[in-house]
Amino acid sequence: SSGLVWFRRDLRSTDHAALHHALRQCQQVHCAFVFDTEILDPLPRADRRVEFIRESLVELDASLRELSGDAHGGLIACHGLARDELPALARQLGVQAVFANHDDEPQALERDEHVRSVLLALGIRLLTFKDHTVFERGEVLTQSGTPYTVFTPYKNAWLRKIDDFYLSAYPVEPRARRLAPRPEGLRRPVHSLNALGFEPTGLAQLRLPTGMQGAQQLLDDFLERIDAYDEARDFPAVKGPSYLSVHLRFGTLSIRQAARLAHERSARGSAGAATWLSELIWRDFYFQVLAHHPQIAGGASFKPAYDAIEWDSGAHADALFAAWCEGRTGYPLVDAAMAQINQTGYMHNRLRMVVASFLAKDLGVDWRRGERYFAEKLNDFDLSANNGGWQWASSSGCDAQPYFRIFNPVSQSRKFDPEGRFIRRYLPQLAKLPDAALHAPWLARPLELQAAGVTLGEDYPRPVVDHDEARQRTLARYAVVKKAD
Ligand code: FAD
Numbered sequence: 001s002s003g004l005v006w007f008r009r010d011l012r013s014t015d016h017a018a019l020h021h022a023l024r025q026c027q028q029v030h031c032a033f034v035f036d037t038e039i040l041d042p043l044p045r046a047d048r049r050v051e052f053i054r055e056s057l058v059e060l061d062a063s064l065r066e067l068s069g070d071a072h073g074g075l076i077a078c079h080g081l082a083r084d085e086l087p088a089l090a091r092q093l094g095v096q097a098v099f100a101n102h103d104d105e106p107q108a109l110e111r112d113e114h115v116r117s118v119l120l121a122l123g124i125r126l127l128t129f130k131d132h133t134v135f136e137r138g139e140v141l142t143q144s145g146t147p148y149t150v151f152t153p154y155k156n157a158w159l160r161k162i163d164d165f166y167l168s169a170y171p172v173e174p175r176a177r178r179l180a181p182r183p184e185g186l187r188r189p190v191h192s193l194n195a196l197g198f199e200p201t202g203l204a205q206l207r208l209p210t211g212m213q214g215a216q217q218l219l220d221d222f223l224e225r226i227d228a229y230d231e232a233r234d235f236p237a238v239k240g241p242s243y244l245s246v247h248l249r250f251g252t253l254s255i256r257q258a259a260r261l262a263h264e265r266s267a268r269g270s271a272g273a274a275t276w277l278s279e280l281i282w283r284d285f286y287f288q289v290l291a292h293h294p295q296i297a298g299g300a301s302f303k304p305a306y307d308a309i310e311w312d313s314g315a316h317a318d319a320l321f322a323a324w325c326e327g328r329t330g331y332p333l334v335d336a337a338m339a340q341i342n343q344t345g346y347m348h349n350r351l352r353m354v355v356a357s358f359l360a361k362d363l364g365v366d367w368r369r370g371e372r373y374f375a376e377k378l379n380d381f382d383l384s385a386n387n388g389g390w391q392w393a394s395s396s397g398c399d400a401q402p403y404f405r406i407f408n409p410v411s412q413s414r415k416f417d418p419e420g421r422f423i424r425r426y427l428p429q430l431a432k433l434p435d436a437a438l439h440a441p442w443l444a445r446p447l448e449l450q451a452a453g454v455t456l457g458e459d460y461p462r463p464v465v466d467h468d469e470a471r472q473r474t475l476a477r478y479a480v481v482k483k484a485d
Pocket residue numbers: 233241242243244245246248249279280282283284286347348349350352353356374378380381382383385386387388389390393
């Protein structure tokens with residue numbers, strides 16, 4: 001029998017559930033990736049993620065060819081509407097089954113159901129597997145069989161359930177010789193960015209290594225400092241986190257491999273590894289929230305009462321939103337963070353919390369606008385974690401911070417970037433200000449500003465809102481949900 005593995009957000013050739021099962025069940029296995037125009041068409045023409053995917057596929061293609069031991073082995077890359085292309089390819093190859101890994105985003109589920117029915121009409125089965133999470137969907141439930149909506153009990157249940165079985169790899173190598181040569185006519189190389197209609201984004205200059213090798217490089221580097229993660233992770237100027245999110249997003253790193261390493265080191269007493277494992281559990285947590293509550297993908301607040309909040313709108317709100325996007329709010333930590341996402345596609349977790357809170361609770365702008373902006377800019381954009389993070393910050397989500405807890409952007413700046421190293425890196429125009437003045441330049445003495453060559457309103461904006469006044473407005477705005485909380 002023969003099968004086709006459909007790669008989507010799992011761009012690796014090791015520890016891969018669908019590939020493993022296909023190799024077990026079929027004598028001949030083909031591999032394909034579709035650059036799906038449904039996803040690509042709305043994107044800006046310079047998109048780091050498209051370049052990341054493309055580079056990673058070039059590596060995947062070479063790796064599959066090597067595993068197959070055949071010069072004509074490798075990946076069949078297609079460009080078109082996946083819901084049409086994939087069944088057409090399966091038919092052309094004459095396979096009996098298509099193997100893929102779960103993707104629980106509503107749009108992906110809808111696409112997969114469509115593909116499943118088209119394939120079925122052709123007499124081909126679509127078989128899908130858990131791969132992208134350690135636990136998914138209804139695997140970790142409360143004692144009464146309902147999904148968790150609070151993280152800590154979810155995490156405790158996750159930790160009680162975890163064992164070697166869930167963390168072990170799905171091996172590919174033992175049966176890799178079943179990887180089939182590509183038929184003539186399908187032996188084209190992975191499309192160039194140009195052929196896909198995209199422009200290069202300079203990933204190499206960003207030092208964002210792609211593919212399985214890139215993931216391994218970042219993982220090796222992180223393992224050197226994982227023990228200090230719990231202490232270092234909150235300071236954006238420090239190399240504390242792993243920077244692996246984009247690799248977990250596109251599956252160039254297996255979540256089982258990451259979680260296994262964290263679990264082992266945590267069991268040996270590493271507080272850093274235990275905290276990092278917790279972050280991986282947050283990832284699973286938000287995936288299961290989305291699976292159980294798909295309405296959040298369409299803009300609904302997790303807590304429906306929060307949909308009654310009236311956000312500012314009109315030209316003033318538009319101007320504030322534009323200032324936020326472009327890093328012109330006059331709050332240096334917020335502006336430096338926005339410069340980071342705009343220049344690199346990455347933003348440190350502490351800063352994601354700060355800028356999300358600032359948009360909703362200082363600027364009074366609907367958090368969904370920020371969510372969309374992040375979705376466009378983040379290399380690691382994942383609907384579940386992004387929505388979870390935004391709803392956490394705006395207090396409308398499951399296990400979110402209470403609405404009356406409002407981050408003070410200046411205190412956050414003093415606490416988490418005390419020497420202003422991060423701010424100075426992204427806002428060089430403020431570099432000469434003394435540490436104490438850097439977090440709130442409008443409070444600096446005129447002489448300090450003069451000595452640093454900063455004229456407020458020219459070199460750097462004055463604050464677009466007053467935090468204390470904004471805080472009062474936010475408490476009034478959120479009064480509509482007070483009773484529901
Ligand atoms: P590390 O600190 O090394 O963490 C390891 C991994 O754990 C991450 O790679 C990620 O996969 C996972 N993780 C960490 N924190 C979280 C979290 N809070 N929720 C879910 N998973 C987590 N993460 C995304 O992967 N994609 C997003 O689109 C995204 N949007 C966010 C939006 C907001 C408003 C907020 C507050 C957080 C968001 N996060 C998102 C979570 C977190 O900020 C990033 O995962 C993290 O900053 C990525 O950097 P890292 O790989 O160096 O993380």
